[in-house]
Every structure is written in structure tokens, then in C-alpha cells.
Amino acid sequence: MSALTGEDAPPQAPRQHYLNVTYGVRSWLLTLDHKRIGLLYLASITVFFLLGGMFAVMIRAELVTPAGDLLQAETYNKMFTMHGLVMVFFFLIPSIPAALGNFLIPLMIGARDLAFPRLNLLSWYVFIVGGLFTLFAVVQGGVDTGWTFYTPYSSTYSNSAVAATAVGVFITGFSSVLTGLNFIVTIHKMRAPGLTWFRLPLFVWAHYATSLIMVLGTPVLTAAVVLVALEHLLGIGIFDPKLGGDPVLFQHLFWFYSHPAVYIMILPSMGVVSEVISCFSRKRIFGYKVIAFSSLAIAVLGFLVWGHHMFVSGQSVYAGMIFSFLSFFVAIPSAIKVFNWTATLYKGSISYDTPMMYAMGFIGLFTIGGLTGLFLASLAVDVHVHDTYFVVAHFHYIMVGGALMGYMAAIHFWWPKISGRMYPEGWGRFSALVIFIGFNLTFFPQFILGYLGMPRRYHAYPDEFQVLNVMSTAGATILGVGYLIPLIYLIWSMRYGPRAGSNPWKAKGLEWETTSPPPTENFLTTPLVTEEAYAYAAPDVEEQEGARVG
Amino acid sequence: MSQNETHVLPLKIYLLIFAVLLVMTGVTVQVAYVDLGFMNTVVALGIACFKASLVVLYFMHLRYSSSLPKLFWVAGLLWLAMLITFAMSDYLTRQWIEQPQGWARNRGISIEQVAKQ
Numbered sequence: 001m002s003a004l005t006g007e008d009a010p011p012q013a014p015r016q017h018y019l020n021v022t023y024g025v026r027s028w029l030l031t032l033d034h035k036r037i038g039l040l041y042l043a044s045i046t047v048f049f050l051l052g053g054m055f056a057v058m059i060r061a062e063l064v065t066p067a068g069d070l071l072q073a074e075t076y077n078k079m080f081t082m083h084g085l086v087m088v089f090f091f092l093i094p095s096i097p098a099a100l101g102n103f104l105i106p107l108m109i110g111a112r113d114l115a116f117p118r119l120n121l122l123s124w125y126v127f128i129v130g131g132l133f134t135l136f137a138v139v140q141g142g143v144d145t146g147w148t149f150y151t152p153y154s155s156t157y158s159n160s161a162v163a164a165t166a167v168g169v170f171i172t173g174f175s176s177v178l179t180g181l182n183f184i185v186t187i188h189k190m191r192a193p194g195l196t197w198f199r200l201p202l203f204v205w206a207h208y209a210t211s212l213i214m215v216l217g218t219p220v221l222t223a224a225v226v227l228v229a230l231e232h233l234l235g236i237g238i239f240d241p242k243l244g245g246d247p248v249l250f251q252h253l254f255w256f257y258s259h260p261a262v263y264i265m266i267l268p269s270m271g272v273v274s275e276v277i278s279c280f281s282r283k284r285i286f287g288y289k290v291i292a293f294s295s296l297a298i299a300v301l302g303f304l305v306w307g308h309h310m311f312v313s314g315q316s317v318y319a320g321m322i323f324s325f326l327s328f329f330v331a332i333p334s335a336i337k338v339f340n341w342t343a344t345l346y347k348g349s350i351s352y353d354t355p356m357m358y359a360m361g362f363i364g365l366f367t368i369g370g371l372t373g374l375f376l377a378s379l380a381v382d383v384h385v386h387d388t389y390f391v392v393a394h395f396h397y398i399m400v401g402g403a404l405m406g407y408m409a410a411i412h413f414w415w416p417k418i419s420g421r422m423y424p425e426g427w428g429r430f431s432a433l434v435i436f437i438g439f440n441l442t443f444f445p446q447f448i449l450g451y452l453g454m455p456r457r458y459h460a461y462p463d464e465f466q467v468l469n470v471m472s473t474a475g476a477t478i479l480g481v482g483y484l485i486p487l488i489y490l491i492w493s494m495r496y497g498p499r500a501g502s503n504p505w506k507a508k509g510l511e512w513e514t515t516s517p518p519p520t521e522n523f524l525t526t527p528l529v530t531e532e533a534y535a536y537a538a539p540d541v542e543e544q545e546g547a548r549v550g
Numbered sequence: 551m552s553q554n555e556t557h558v559l560p561l562k563i564y565l566l567i568f569a570v571l572l573v574m575t576g577v578t579v580q581v582a583y584v585d586l587g588f589m590n591t592v593v594a595l596g597i598a599c600f601k602a603s604l605v606v607l608y609f610m611h612l613r614y615s616s617s618l619p620k621l622f623w624v625a626g627l628l629w630l631a632m633l634i635t636f637a638m639s640d641y642l643t644r645q646w647i648e649q650p651q652g653w654a655r656n657r658g659i660s661i662e663q664v665a666k667q
Contacts, residue, residue, distance in 0.1 A: 216629045252637045318643035
């Protein structure tokens, strides 16, 4: 364990905290405590993550050999559809916001709970009901449209359990809106005295931007799903050309939400990275306001780029030009963040604890993912690589290399606060390394495959692509092991890990000023904020740093 | 904050708004039978936005709220405008590029001649 976590006297857990204040299933299922609801989300999304991972295992197993021998084409279609659906709607979108945002936002702003605790619990139940509908679709035989539900696959020519899945996605959308609304009102109205907007942790800014996307974007996806149902049930011509509709309209409506949804996944991770980089460099974050505003800029610009998914769909080339131009624009706030994190590291007192390793992984992988996004945003290049493994590799670098790395960093960084105990640091660093290696081995070959012309969404491929595909599957196996290790040691540490104490990282932020685990009401007295976020130059830290240098 | 919670409107206003909503519904139906070309959709959406705004302003008390909820109402309308504007950037410019006529006609020979060759 690093010097940062070492303490003289062994820390004690508080006598009563949110985990032991009441017991029993009922006390969890009817809880209004944002911390317990966060843990309900954490458990549910972990189940969905394992489920989505199992679908990915089937995909990678099929692609070991060029022939379509393990799965039939139809089954393979269902596997990649269910993988995408479960991972996007039931893991990535709720991952950091609903689990960790729920847990941390009231703690970070010095509030006792979110603004609407009952709405918060309702959002979890809505999420579960939506998830059950989707699982029901799996039992019904699965769905094969791709997670994008493009018409006419999902309408005129649907031949699988599209209806149940669509209902599941429709319902889950409401959960997302409720969470977003709750966060917005909480951040506006419930900040502790002295906690001005520009003293907020960047994690909170990132979640504010995320919540805006959730509230403003999700209704459009809901409407699109309803329109598909209306066309199907009442024969109103919306997407079917035979009835006077336009199938491309569905893609417009779908991506109006689903492109910003990518930012729902990545923005919270960016917030996490800001916290972690600053803490483990023992430095104030570089360019606080610019990072805060770049989150908002990403949230707004992210709504104006959706057409870059549709360059080869029959969309007007003039619209394509506008969307291409705006897509290049969205790279600016993303780059600002990356440069500011790097500048924060400069002359910092850096320690490589597990959360920091994940955060460093995030910066590198997100940069690769972002830059390859610019290839795809270029009209002409996109024609060549559209619907190839290049796209698959690109968005996995963002969603797994970016969003999931941030999620893992967050879980490790705040695990002491959540559970009151430390995880085994050696195993943590080891698994971070395993995940980083496994991830790159899985997805880097896919850039090459895609550039060479291997299309996505086929269960068979020409022989010359086999070596790269075997590499990819080998990487996926390593990646899978990398995710299982933390699952095991985190569960282990809940009972056997050493006590963490209220602030094991000597981090700044209100959440570290209360006990670990926190009491149900978070703070026994309302905290008063008198300094900016990330004030790591405080005398006690300087002293410690001086001692380490000496 | 407290002034929002204590604001009570006379029943008369609610009934009036309800009547306006009913009338506008009737107008929507009637306008649908008049051929206005592409303006049919514009008018229908305009009436729908007007009605939704009445509900939000009076039934949901936005008119008597502080400026923050109003800002979110404006943002909602702005986002709808963004959706329509950028989607229309596709639909309105699709005709700008001349549709390919086929190489045969460009060379002044008909399809039948090509078939003979």
C-alpha cells in the first residue's frame, strides 16, 4: 500500500452507519437512502454486466474460426444485439450516474439525500421492470435487429422479440429521466452553505451535464419507440415508404438520443478522472473552470452531431457536411479535458494506486478512441470504414477503454467510502494491468481488421482475417479474467478488508469528511465550505509531501 | 421558493384554459382537412406547442415560478427546435444534388440502344 494510505493508529468504523442501521430485505427494497439505492443499482448493473459479458463471450468464441460453425447466423445476430442492448441501456448508461452518482452527489455537496428520495427509489424499480422486459425478450428467443432497432428490421421485417425489447427500453428511459431530474434539482437547490458553483467537485459538474442530456434527450428515444409501435399497430405511415413514411427518419430520431447517450456514458467517467488525477497528483486541477464548462459544451454540442452515424444511409450529403463539421467541433472540449489532466500531472507528486492506474488508462485509451472518431467523422473516410470493425474498435475504445475504465477507477477510489474497508491494493494494481493489456489485445486488432475491410455483424469471415480475430478473442479472454478478479476481491474485502478510516487517500472533498461508511443522514452537522475544490496545497499535505521528498 | 408553493389560481382560469385547449383541439382537426401543403405539419405542430405551453404555464404553474424552471422550459423548446432544424437539413437539401440519370442518357443514347449492343 502506498504512503498515502498508511496511518498510525488503525482506523475504526463508526458504531452506526447506513449499512447497519437496519437489516432485512424489506429495509433495502423500501429504502429511501440514496446510498442504499446506489448500492441496489450497483448490484443490478453488475448482474447486467455479467449477462452482457456472456453474450460477448459467445460472439468472440464464434469469431475464432472463419467459418460460421459455433452459432448460426440468426443466433449470432441475436448475440450481438443482446450484447449491445444490455451493455448500453442496462449497464453503461446507469453505471456511474445511477450507482455512484446516486451514492456520491449528496455526499459531495453536503446534503442529506437527493431532492426527491421517493422518485429515486421509483427510478430503480422502473429500471428493474424495464430490465425484466428485456430479459423476457431473451427468453422469448432474443432479438436480432442490432441494438439500434433500425427500421425496417424492427418494423416491417421484424422476426424476433422486438416488441418486448422495445417496451423494456421504453420503460428504462423513464428511469434515466427521473435520475437526471433528481440530480439537476439536487445540485441546484441542496448545496451546503459556502459551496458555490465554482467550488463544486468536477464529478458533480460532469453529472450535471449528464443529467441535462438524460432529461433533454431520452424523451426523443421514447417517442421514436412509440412511433414504431403506432405504425405497427395502426398502420400510420411514419417509417414505412409504402405508407408514405421514411425509414431514415427513424435513424434521425434514434441518434438524436443515442449519440448524446455516448456522452451520458463518458462524461461521468471524465468527472471521475478529474477527481482521481487531482488526488493522486496531490495537485489542484489545472483549469478548473474550463473543464467544468467543457462538460457543458460536450453536452450541448453532442446533440448536434448525430448525423455522422448516417453518412451512408441516404441522408443528404449537405446535411452530412454540417454534421461532419460539428463532429470535429466536439473534439475540442474533449481535447481540452485531456490536456488539462496532463497539465495537472505536471510536477505533481504522483502515486500509482489502483484508481490512478485506471485513470491513466482512461486518458490514453480515450484519446485513441476520440481520435479515431475523427476518422469516422470525415465524410469520405467514413464511406470506406463504415460498418466495419474499425467502428467497433472505435466505440469500444470510448465505451470500454473510456467509460468502463472510469467506472473501475471510481469503484476503487470510493470503495473505502462505500464499504468502509480497503480492497487489496496489490490485486487491484494487478487486475488494472490485466484489464489494460486484455483490452488493447481485444480491440486494437479490430482497427486493422476494419481498415482491411472486415464488416461488423457477420458470423463468418474470409480466412486471411483469422490471425487478428484469434488475437482479439485471446485478448477478450484476458479482459474477462481482469474483470472477474476485482469482483472477487471487492466482495472479499466487504468482510475481510482492513478498515479504511474516513479518508484513506487524504483526498479533498466533503464526502471524505464524514465517516466511512457514512451515517444514514451523511453528516451529523451541516458542513460549511470555505475553500475551493482540490485545495491540495493545504499545509498538512505539504508537510507530508516534504517528508516524502526528504 | 415559498411564493411558488402558496400561489393559488382562481378556478375560473383553469376552466378558461381547459376551454381553450378544447377549442384548439377542434381547430387541429379542422385544419387537417384543409390542404395547406407542407404548412399542414407546421400548423399542427405550432398548435400542439401552444397547447403544451398553456398546460405547462398554468396547470403546472410555470408562469408563477422562478426563472430557473422557466429556463428549462425554454431549453425543452430549443431542443425540439434543434431536432427539427437539423433533421430538416437532411430533408430539405436532398433534392439539391441532381439525381444520376444513368450513363446511357448522358451520352444521348437510349436504354433500348444499349440493350441492343
